[in-house]
Amino acid sequence: MSIFNQKSKFKVKTEIRTVRQAVESPKMMPTQTPSAKKPISARATPRASPHPSSVSLGGSANDSLRAASGIRARKRRAGASPANNHNNSPSFSDSDDESDGDEDWEGNLDARKRQKRAHQERRLADPNRALRHPRLWAGEDLEAVVSKRLPIIHASDVASVNDKCQPVLGLAQNEVWVRLQYPGSRHPERYELVWGKDKIEALKDIMKVVNYVASTYLTDDEAQVFLEQNTGIYRKLEKSKNTNDGAGFKAALKEYNERLFALQKKSVIAKNLDAMHGIPRELVAFILDQVYDRTVAPNVELLAKYENGTDNVYGELLHPFISDMLERTNLTSDKVFVDLGSGVGNVVLQAALETGCESWGCEMMENACNLAEAQQKEFSARCRLWGIASGKVHLERGDFRKNDKILTALKRADVVLVNNQAFTSQLNDNLVNMFLDLRPGCKIISLKTFVHDNKLAENDVATSILDVEHLTYPEEYVSWTSASGTYCISTRKGQPVESDS
Template structure:
């Protein structure tokens, strides 16, 4: 299961009445941090870096709406690991770590607030095509039923303990095709009249036996939660949110009493309501007035994308190189969203992730901000998964009726790829998870700062400017003289290798100090 799959976790299928069993994902702080930080496994920040490093799941706490009947229902959400990651093997640190905390940097301790992006008046969220007649044409996507049906039969079990002959179809806000949910089972039987073997198909609502596997029922409920929270006009909200007759309440009731009939009826009524509101233009009008996509909304789409592409193939990411720049580490999505806010990234700008892994951060920037988003990765297995993610991401955005920014995923070394070298010259925000980079690689990166435009912001976990650095006659030619650095805090559950907080750095290219120094020496 992938790190975006935290929304699929939280316990197995529970059919006991419990009103608060279904709710949206919330972020909370752990009761106590681990005694010793976990460290990432060797792997490339040039390779599987910040995007794969950006594992939104493991440290988000989510409550599952489907849980094992034998499991004790949990009254509180608990932290869960979302994808099966290699066991951390080494500490990401270096001899100059101590200098990063020097007081010459601007340190701001702030309260934890919502990480969702600020409203952007220039952002156009709705995809006109997805809401048009053209949007009704079928397109390639990975259905939920594809995930459960290709898995080994023993991995899933019927959720309601009854056999049904039809799959569940779920309508998204756009005019696009419905998604197929269920588990397709082929039954072979002998026809005594013809003496031939025949087959038929059955579709079960299922839950996984292993809590780390895909949870289709959770996915259905969370889609409906997200749609009702972000697409439905206030005057229509009662049909979804009414605590007695609302669709969400009926979904919860169907799960609580183990009634597949009630659950299916609620889903069917949801589909009808969404189709009616789309045909009336209410959904499009509401989406046109939207100037930002909230973080839970972003995570729902990215979680679906990851679960259908990377999670089934996550074992291919276990090839890392110890003792090199190829070190595995993840920046989680709430942290990434905070970075977007701190750097004031907007839809008309350019974002670059140097070491984009399977593309998570690249996709998050394109979806949450709507900007042009680039990533570069050198590990071929991560690149293959990134391509799958990008394809499914486009399909998911079409389902949700959203226009993301353009995404570009480049294979190779970001110090050598011409397309990356070129885009760095016009980039507005560059993310470099250089926590485990060697000094040599950091120095090579610094030389590229000379070509970046004024005002470009470079976000890193280790500062490219030594603490206490001052412009002097003997270092006038150093590229770091062009950088104005701020040190900031990140909080617990922001990175994969530790549960405690730390610091990161935003370096802004600003030539004014160097010019002022040179003018003063004339």
């Protein structure tokens, strides 16, 4: 799946989701994994938690409760123990045979070919984007590097034996500590090999990191030792997990850390990142979920609070939905994105990470703002951990109708998101007046149209300034319902201004 390989011969079905008539919800293609027979689902995040991209909704108490309960339901499904496991601890197969049959053709493809297919799906349309983090460790003398560690929230800070989690792989409590190396820094992350309901699943998290590092940051030759089908490090981790071999898992992880560290010291990671101009969607979602699981998830109950009958209701647009929106609006690293009602900031962070754009958000709910700030801090440190330079992120507090920085950013915006699914009519009218200041050609993504058929065109400001495209999104794209739905992409009318450059 390396960026250095040729185009995959496997064709990926293109999803077309328009417009004014109902269409069957497309099925999402699974994310690939080095295992030849058990692909990681595209929706299987570290804890299959909400795949969060958040926005504030306006509406009733029921809307808020549905949104919050939708988030909690995903957390419960992710944290639920396997069937017939009565002590709420994970069970692993003692067999090395992981065959699930031949029904899924993707599960039987060669792992490297499947990785290449996944890369076909990522955004690489921005050759001007510089992906390498400016503070990436590229093998300099350790004595010359500042020893201060990255201020990340370690997995062991939120999932540990001290937090009522249970050791796995037959390990004793004093044997669960491990460290995990990342491609962007010499400082590893601390994990405990434990399991707990609604907690980070250490084994899955670690194995996904190994997978993404090898398949995204390395050439085929460099990745061979990590992803080779029978003797690769990933396979050793997988086999140790399935046979409940704690010592074997720790030994394979130690080998991974040492080999990646050696590649870092040789500047291999830095060189390869310099040749990259985009990130696979799956890796974007995984990094964002790592941030979310360490900041928002432990405090998710705070998002269940609402103000009945107001615009302050919480809901989330999920990662695949946001990726589709960013691609449809052709958001690139030289553009400006603004999220009006940004919740805990996930859409803002995803836009900055996935496209490298300048990304703004504004939120007025205090709890959401506090969590957004925690996410921004962790996001910044974790981007450095992964060695990826995101776009600049700006999160503002307060009413976006009155925030001077947001109003100024809107005048430069190329894409604006406003989830007006349950906004009051007054707020929607206020937004239309704000759109008068948008540049011609600016795209406005909304859950509901601002142009209504029952208005007279001569009296309808929205009709006079917006061209509207009506689209549909498939099931499982928003947190407050599992059903499919509709949304709009409106374009500010007028002749786009030519750039001086």
